[in-house]
Amino acid sequence: MDSWVNSAEILGSDLPLELSGTGNRRALLMDALREAVRSGRLAPGTRLPPYRSLAADLGLARNTVADAYAELVAEGWLAARQGSGTRVAERAAPVTPVHRPRTPERAARPVHDLVQGQPDPSVFPRTAWLASARRALAAAPDDAFGPGDPHGRPELRRALAGYLARVRGVRASPERIVLCSGAAHGLRLLAEVVGGPWAAEEYGLPFHRELLASHGVGTRPLGVDADGARVDGLTRRDRAVLLTPAHQFPTGGPLHPARRAAVVDWARATGGLVVEDDYDGEFRYDRQPVGAVQGLDPEHVVLVGSVSKSLSPALRIGWMVLPQRLVAPVVAAKGEREQFSSATEQLTLADFVESGAYDRQVRRMRQRHRRRRDQLVAALHARAPHVRVTGIAAGLHAVLELPPGTERSAVRAAAWQGLAVEGLGDYLHPGAEHRTAAASLVPHRDGLVVGYATPAESAYPEALGALCRSLPPVSPSPAPAPPQPPAAP
Numbered sequence: 001m002d003s004w005v006n007s008a009e010i011l012g013s014d015l016p017l018e019l020s021g022t023g024n025r026r027a028l029l030m031d032a033l034r035e036a037v038r039s040g041r042l043a044p045g046t047r048l049p050p051y052r053s054l055a056a057d058l059g060l061a062r063n064t065v066a067d068a069y070a071e072l073v074a075e076g077w078l079a080a081r082q083g084s085g086t087r088v089a090e091r092a093a094p095v096t097p098v099h100r101p102r103t104p105e106r107a108a109r110p111v112h113d114l115v116q117g118q119p120d121p122s123v124f125p126r127t128a129w130l131a132s133a134r135r136a137l138a139a140a141p142d143d144a145f146g147p148g149d150p151h152g153r154p155e156l157r158r159a160l161a162g163y164l165a166r167v168r169g170v171r172a173s174p175e176r177i178v179l180c181s182g183a184a185h186g187l188r189l190l191a192e193v194v195g196g197p198w199a200a201e202e203y204g205l206p207f208h209r210e211l212l213a214s215h216g217v218g219t220r221p222l223g224v225d226a227d228g229a230r231v232d233g234l235t236r237r238d239r240a241v242l243l244t245p246a247h248q249f250p251t252g253g254p255l256h257p258a259r260r261a262a263v264v265d266w267a268r269a270t271g272g273l274v275v276e277d278d279y280d281g282e283f284r285y286d287r288q289p290v291g292a293v294q295g296l297d298p299e300h301v302v303l304v305g306s307v308s309k310s311l312s313p314a315l316r317i318g319w320m321v322l323p324q325r326l327v328a329p330v331v332a333a334k335g336e337r338e339q340f341s342s343a344t345e346q347l348t349l350a351d352f353v354e355s356g357a358y359d360r361q362v363r364r365m366r367q368r369h370r371r372r373r374d375q376l377v378a379a380l381h382a383r384a385p386h387v388r389v390t391g392i393a394a395g396l397h398a399v400l401e402l403p404p405g406t407e408r409s410a411v412r413a414a415a416w417q418g419l420a421v422e423g424l425g426d427y428l429h430p431g432a433e434h435r436t437a438a439a440s441l442v443p444h445r446d447g448l449v450v451g452y453a454t455p456a457e458s459a460y461p462e463a464l465g466a467l468c469r470s471l472p473p474v475s476p477s478p479a480p481a482p483p484q485p486p487a488a489p
């Protein structure tokens with residue numbers, strides 16, 4: 001059947017709807033409406049024609065159109081409100097994945113966002129932040145409004161030294177801390193000062209590898225298994241190693257205590273530097289946070305942290321706790337003046353930490369993330385019990401292990417469900433799959449990296465539904481053994 005209609009009721013403009021193909025008319029209509037939303041012809045908020053008139057225009061039964069609307073509401077493409085008809089859902093707007101190049105799968109305007117990356121922006125603690133900003137501005141010394149010192153405001157360095165020692169076991173004095181514009185900026189500065197090559201975990205953030213490369217520092221992959229990075233693969237040639245010891249990113253395990261000691265031994269023996277990306281160290285759910293490796297040897301480990309996971313990536317405030325010998329070169333690389341984050345924002349964060357608001361926000365977020373994680377585990381248990389979920393003891397994301405060869409199709413199926421989610425392979429260091437296969441360290445794993453912190457509270461159950469519908473079915477079990485003849489008495 002091929003039928004076209006110019007439906008003038010839709011915001012008074014023409015919307016040609018093409019129901020092409022044969023088969024179930026409700027499904028054809030749903031496809032046409034999804035495509036109209038995806039392509040942007042139906043913008044979020046657009047009111048759809050009443051189902052009776054669309055049914056008349058398209059020559060369909062009213063129930064067919066009503067059912068199609070209802071199903072698209074359940075999938076999150078449309079929203080229905082008593083008295084205002086059916087509209088394109090606001091969340092049907094394109095969701096831009098964080099740090100990721102767009103792939104054809106993601107170009108499909110997802111409705112749900114389970115790409116790992118950021119906390120739900122709607123839970124930023126506006127009132128408490130505003131109170132800190134007021135106090136900080138009122139108490140700021142005059143020099144806060146002059147050209148800034150590239151070390152960063154002393155008030156914030158003092159507050160962080162206390163906080164990081166108490167919560168992360170970091171050995172920090174304010175003099176060792178240099179503020180930066182997020183972890184990304186810290187890595188850029190370290191690349192400039194330390195030079196390459198670096199070793200990096202074979203699973204990691206591509207954006208970090210790319211920014212190191214753009215500063216002349218090549219990386220080579222270091223194997224990762226259930227105990228974290230295989231630090232026995234480090235050599236004398238490596239100038240530094242980039243690690244995520246508290247919660248391997250993105251596979252999720254902590255670095256084994258023996259490996260924590262081994263990486264420090266490597267640094268001492270070779271003069272290499274351990275760069276500890278402590279991106280979500282506060283978010284541990286099942287026991288006390290795993291302390292920072294930096295506490296083992298502050299002269300060989302740089303701890304890099306930021307508020308991007310705990311508060312917001314928009315603040316662009318991060319820190320490095322540096323070995324003494326690197327403080328002056330890093331400050332010199334930063335420039336003569338603070339050019340990267342505003343002194344008033346730094347003072348506000350200092351007050352936020354000192355007043356206890358930061359602890360309260362982290363505690364609140366920890367409870368919320370843990371609840372989200374539990375909902376994810378329960379949904380999988382109920383609807384996809386064959387899928388194993390790992391890396392759940394900490395952080396804002398988990399990994400769903402998939403049968404070999406099914407990752408890409410699961411990402412595509414998710415896109416089809418209007419869900420943005422990434423495969424584990426998106427995080428693999430280029431070349432690592434060949435190296436690991438050849439050296440049989442760990443086989444390349446198929447999996448999905450599911451960020452559970454981002455969706456708004458109301459959107460999360462639907463996002464989980466779309467996720468479960470995207471997962472591959474149970475792999476066929478081996479054929480049962482043929483029945484045996486009864487044993488002779």
Ligand SMILES: Cc1ncc(COP(=O)(O)O)c(C=O)c1O
Pocket residue numbers: 117181182183184185205244249277279305306307308309313318
């Ligand atoms: C592995 C990892 N490290 C660090 C960060 C923080 O980056 P930034 O402080 O530059 O926003 C992120 C993202 O939030 C991340 O995923």
